Amino acid sequence: MSAAVHIPEYVEDCDLVEGEDLVRDPAFWLAHLLLTMGDPGGEPERYGVDASAYEAMVDRLGDPEQPWPVVRVRFAGGHTAYVVYASFEDENNVDFFVRHPAWGRLGHLGQCGADEAGPGLSWAELITLAASAQDGDEGLSDPSQRLLLLLPMLGDADMPVDARDTVAQALACCGIRTDAADELAATLVGEQDPTGGPRWTVTDDSPIAVCSSPYSPRRVPLALGISPEHAQALANALHGSVREERGDTWINRSRSASRDR
Template sequence: MPLIGYLNRFRPPVDASVLVDATPWLTDPLFWPAFLLSVGGSSTAAVAFDLDPADVEVYGEELHQHDSWPVISLDLAQGHRMHILFRNYEDDSGWDYLLQPAASDDVINVAALEGGFHGPALSWPELVRTASQPDPKHSQAERLLLLLPAVGDAAIPRGANQVVAAAVTNVGAQRRQNVVAGELLAGSDRFWGSSDWTKQEGLLVCLDHHSPRHLETPADRLALLAEAFGG
C-alpha cells in the first residue's frame, strides 16, 4: 500500500486501518458542498447546493474524525497517481495531496493545506490538462474540483471562473455557481497566496519557495512533476 510509508512518518506512526476509500462518497449529496467548504474554502457552497448549512457542517465534521482518514485517488499522466487525503491527525489535521510516481510505492507530498503548509502543486494550465484526462472513475468536473485546492497561480485567466462554475454545476450546484467559483479560485490565498510560475531549462517552476517545484528543486524531480501533470 503506497501510503504506509507516509503514515509511518508520524510520531507515533498511524495505523493503515484508519484509511478509508472515500471515492463512493462523491455521490452523496452532502459531499461536494462539504468538500468545497472545508478544503476549497467556499462559504456559499451549502446555499449553492440548496442544502441546510448545518447539515453540511455536520457532514464536514464527520469527514474529519481522528479514527478515519478518507482518501480519494486520481490517475494522472504516464501512470502516476494523486492521493487526496484528509489528514485527521490529532493536533495536526489538514489535507494532503500525495503524488505516487508510476511503478513506485512511495509518495511525494506536493501540497499540504493546513498543518504542513506546502504548495502550490500545480499551475492553472496543468489543472485544466489534468482534469481533462480520461478517467473511468471520475468526471472531468470532479477531477477539476478535487485538484483545484492544490493550485496556486497569479496568471489564472479571466475565463477560469466560468470553467469552475460549470464544474460546480456538473456536481450538483443549483444556484450561485459563479460566486462559489470565485471563492474556490481565491481559496489558495488562505495558504500560499498568489503564485508566479516560470520556466527553468524547459521545466515549469514556481517562484514560491514553499512549493515542491521551486527554483532549487532538483531537475529530475521537476521533470517528474511536470510529467505527472501533463507537461
C-alpha cells in the same frame, strides 16, 4: 464497507480507506472546498446543500476515530494524485501528493490545515489532470470532480479569463446550486495578481515546472530525486502532449452527461 488503501511511503500507523463513495453527495464538494479554501462556517443551504448532510460530511472528514478517506485521480503514465483527509486528535489536515509505484517516494503538492503549504499546481496542470483520461479503474473519472478535488492546490498568476466560468460549471455539475455556483467560483478562484502571484517556470535542472511562491513544496521539482526518465514522464503527464479539447468543452460535456444520469 470501503476498501482499505495502502500507500507505502505515506504516514505509518494510519488506516486509509477509499473515499470515492463520498463524492456522490454534493455535501462532500461543499465541505471539501470550504474546509480547504473558504469559510467552513458558511450556510450550506445557499449552495443547495442540506445543512445536516453538510455537518455530517464535515464530521466524517475530520473524525480521528475513523480511517482516513483517500480520494484518487489516476492520470497518464501510471501516476496518481492523492487527496488524504488526515485527522488527528488535535488537528486536521488535507494532504495532496502525487505518486508513481516506481519512485519509492511521494511528490508533495501541498497541504491544507495546520501547516499550510502551496500552491501545488498551475492552472494548465490542473486542467490537464482534470481532463486527462483515467489511467486505471481506481479513483475519479468525472472531469468536474477531478478539477474540484485538486482545486485547493491551484495558484497561478497566469490565469485565463474564463477560469471562474470553468470552475462554476464544475460546481454545478457536482450538485452546487447553479445560481450560487458563480459566486462560489469567484470566491474560490479569487482575484489573480498578474504581477505578484505565483509563477511557474521550467529550469535547466528539470523538465518539471517549479513555483515562485516561498510557501510551495514545488519550489523544487516535484518528486525531487526521481530518475531523469521518470521526471520527463511526470512532466509530460502534468502538461499533456496536446490537449484535444478546451477546458470549457470537457466541462460542458461532463454537465450533459450528469444530466443524463
